Amino acid sequence: xxxxxxxxxxxxxxxxxxNVRSAIYPYLIARQTGGxxxxxxxxxxxxxxxxxxxxxxxxxxxxxxxxxxxGPVVGGDNGPYFQSERLEIYHExxxxxxxxxRAYSDxxxxxxxxxxxxxxxxxxxxxxxxxxxxxxxxxxxKEGVPIRFKAEPKEYDWTDAVMGPMxxxxxxxxxxxxxKKDGYPTYxxxxxxxxxxMGVTHVMRGVEYLSSTPNYLALYEAFGLDxxxxxxxxxxLAPTGNKKLGKRDGAKSVTEYREDxxxxxxxxxxxxxxxxxxxxxxxxxxxxxxVGRFSLDRIxxxxxxxxxxxxxxxxxxxxxxxxxxxxxxxxxxxxxxFWPDTAGTYPEKYRLQVLSIIYDRLKTLNDLxxxxxxxxxxxxxxxxxxxxxxxLKKLSEAELEDLLxxxxxxxxxxxxxxxxxLQEALNGLLVETGKKPAELFSLIRIAVSFAPFSPAxxxxxxxxxxxxxxxxxxxxxxxx
Ligand code: GLU
Numbered sequence: 001x002x003x004x005x006x007x008x009x010x011x012x013x014x015x016x017x018x019n020v021r022s023a024i025y026p027y028l029i030a031r032q033t034g035g036x037x038x039x040x041x042x043x044x045x046x047x048x049x050x051x052x053x054x055x056x057x058x059x060x061x062x063x064x065x066x067x068x069x070x071g072p073v074v075g076g077d078n079g080p081y082f083q084s085e086r087l088e089i090y091h092e093x094x095x096x097x098x099x100x101x102r103a104y105s106d107x108x109x110x111x112x113x114x115x116x117x118x119x120x121x122x123x124x125x126x127x128x129x130x131x132x133x134x135x136x137x138x139x140x141x142k143e144g145v146p147i148r149f150k151a152e153p154k155e156y157d158w159t160d161a162v163m164g165p166m167x168x169x170x171x172x173x174x175x176x177x178x179x180k181k182d183g184y185p186t187y188x189x190x191x192x193x194x195x196x197x198m199g200v201t202h203v204m205r206g207v208e209y210l211s212s213t214p215n216y217l218a219l220y221e222a223f224g225l226d227x228x229x230x231x232x233x234x235x236x237l238a239p240t241g242n243k244k245l246g247k248r249d250g251a252k253s254v255t256e257y258r259e260d261x262x263x264x265x266x267x268x269x270x271x272x273x274x275x276x277x278x279x280x281x282x283x284x285x286x287x288x289x290x291v292g293r294f295s296l297d298r299i300x301x302x303x304x305x306x307x308x309x310x311x312x313x314x315x316x317x318x319x320x321x322x323x324x325x326x327x328x329x330x331x332x333x334x335x336x337x338f339w340p341d342t343a344g345t346y347p348e349k350y351r352l353q354v355l356s357i358i359y360d361r362l363k364t365l366n367d368l369x370x371x372x373x374x375x376x377x378x379x380x381x382x383x384x385x386x387x388x389x390x391x392l393k394k395l396s397e398a399e400l401e402d403l404l405x406x407x408x409x410x411x412x413x414x415x416x417x418x419x420x421x422l423q424e425a426l427n428g429l430l431v432e433t434g435k436k437p438a439e440l441f442s443l444i445r446i447a448v449s450f451a452p453f454s455p456a457x458x459x460x461x462x463x464x465x466x467x468x469x470x471x472x473x474x475x476x477x478x479x480x
Contacts, residue, residue: 002035003229004201007061007068008191010042011053015060015254017245017306018206018236021271025233026204027066028272028294038198039071041082042191044184054082060254064264065287070198078198083190090185093193093223094147094178102152102222103178104137105145130175147179149189149219156214161202161231161296163210172214188212192219195228204231231296234275237303245306257311261338261365263322266315275304284317312363323359328352331359338365342376350375353463357455371453375463378472379450381479386450391442397480400443404477406433407444408470417466422458447476 005026009019030037039061041054058073070076080086097103113129120127130151137150153170160166178189185193195203210232220227238249245251252260257267269285277300278293285293323331332352343351354375361371373379386392392400410429414421429440441457448469454460461469 001033001201003029003033004036004038004199005030005204006038006040006195006198006200007066008040008042008194008205009057010045010048011050011057012048013050013053013056014247015056016247017251017254017271017274020060020064020254020267021236021274022205022233023061023066024064024268024272024290025231025276025294025299026202028291029202029204029296030069031291032294035201036069036199037066038076038078038200039068039081040194040198041072042187043082043084044187044190046182046184056255060258063258064268066268083185083194086190086194087183087185089197090179090190090193091141091183094185094189095141097149097178097222098139098141098147100222101137101139102150103147104133104139104150105142106134106138106148106175107142107145108132108134126171128171128174130173133175143183144181146177146181148175148177149215149222151175151215151218153218156217158213158217158227158230160210160213161229162234162299163207163232163301166210166213168214172211173218174215176215188215189219192216192223192225196223196225200228202229202231204233207232207234229296231299234300235303236274237305239306239308242303244303249306251306251308259366261335261362261367262311262315263318263334263365265322266311266318269318270311270314274306275300284314284321316363319362319365320360323356328356328359331355335365335368338368340369340373340376343372346376350463357459357463361453361455371451374449374451374454378475379448381476382450383476383479386443386446386476386480389442389446391436391438392446395439401477401480403433403435403440403443404447404473404480407440408473408477411461411466411473412470414466417462419458419462422461426458444473448472 007023007026009023027037029035039058041057043049043054054072061068068074070078071081094103098105116129116132117127129148130153133148133150141147151173153173155170156168158166176188177186179185213230217227236245237243238245254267265286268287268290272285272290272294273283276294276298278295278298319331322334329352332355335355339351354372355368358368358371362368386400395403407429410425410432411422414425426441430437433440445454445457445460448461448464
């Protein structure tokens with residue numbers, strides 16, 4: 001079956017991790033079945049609307065490689081794809097229900113409705129508007145007057161592709177609002193109409209919509225529509241406790257992760273596996289592999305815990321993978337925006353060399369800023385850092401100075417400054433001084449970088465070059 005799926009975000013400006021996962025799964029199902037993936041912008045809540053939010057959504061999907069077959073920008077036969085441009089369609093569908101006596105215009109003032117709600121709460125009864133619906137119903141369409149569904153509550157049995165067989169009693173159905181006072185439809189109504197008109201076969205969304213599903217089933221029935229495959233995606237849970245991941249739980253927005261130098265492949269991989277697995281131990285998947293392996297029946301029913309450390313680990317894996325499979329240049333091209341400010345004055349070839357020795361230590365591309373500063377500017381000499389190093393603590397100043405001098409002498413003897421010759425000289429120094437690698441190499445490494453980490457010493461010195469390396473060592477020898 002060629003699945004038609006959709007991602008239907010509301011343009012509220014902030015792209016939550018969970019929103020993106022709700023785009024990935026429908027995309028995978030559409031591609032797997034040779035179907036269609038639709039992008040629909042649900043902009044009917046004018047109060048929450050944020051300027052520029054649609055562009056942010058489009059940009060994020062493009063960045064992740066989730067190209068859509070119908071929707072804004074690309075168009076399609078079932079547009080418009082902004083709900084705010086479909087008001088006539090919703091009104092027409094509401095009129096059908098009015099004509100059939102399954103919806104009514106209702107101008108009961110909100111204060112009155114609040115009163116009913118309060119009565120219920122005093123009596124500790126659930127509030128159902130249908131118990132208060134006016135005795136005389138108005139089946140005329142009226143501008144500026146909300147339209148409500150006229151529920152005919154009953155038992156429903158259905159199957160959710162993730163949650164399994166479901167049952168709901170009449171208490172779950174009410175006279176829900178279809179069209180608001182401002183003429184805009186509610187989500188509850190608009191998505192039923194749009195999914196039907198757009199031929200959506202699989203409705204995939206957060207599990208928070210599960211409790212409203214009986215109302216949706218009643219609407220499908222009232223319109224004589226086939227019910228699409230309903231897929232409730234489990235919550236993404238905060239790193240600790242048992243609550244949904246929220247803005248305050250330390251999870252950044254997708255935009256922030258992107259700015260941090262998380263690669264789209266890693267983001268896609270991580271989110272696809274947050275609440276789904278293919279039953280094997282595999283953790284790293286390309287988009288194509290995900291398209292091949294994804295299946296609804298392996299989406300987990302319980303909440304999936306968000307783990308940022310794992311996301312960064314996966315990103316590190318992807319950085320390595322791109323370097324190893326596509327080459328240094330491919331990774332370099334993606335790293336352009338992430339270098340320290342001073343790097344811009346150095347030739348590209350040099351930056352490529354730096355990347356080639358450091359890439360396997362990066363968790364994000366942004367780490368380049370912190371980890372490569374000394375390649376692009378002389379580090380601040382911090383003699384205390386050197387003296388307090390755990391391997392150097394026991395050495396006296398005189399010893400440190402002597403070791404530096406010997407190192408400078410031997411390194412300056414190298415004619416052809418390359419990795420192998422450097423390694424040979426460093427080994428020779430070990431023999432000459434009788435020091436352990438941890439001591440001697442820490443000393444040289446710190447003296448040229450004053451950084452907490454660096455790649456292997458011979459590689460670091462090779463990239464820095466003879467002149468810079470010796471100048472830095474001399475400067476430190478003089479400062480001790
Ligand atoms: N606009 C809804 C949201 O952003 C979409 C839910 C759905 O996919 O139907 O939560």
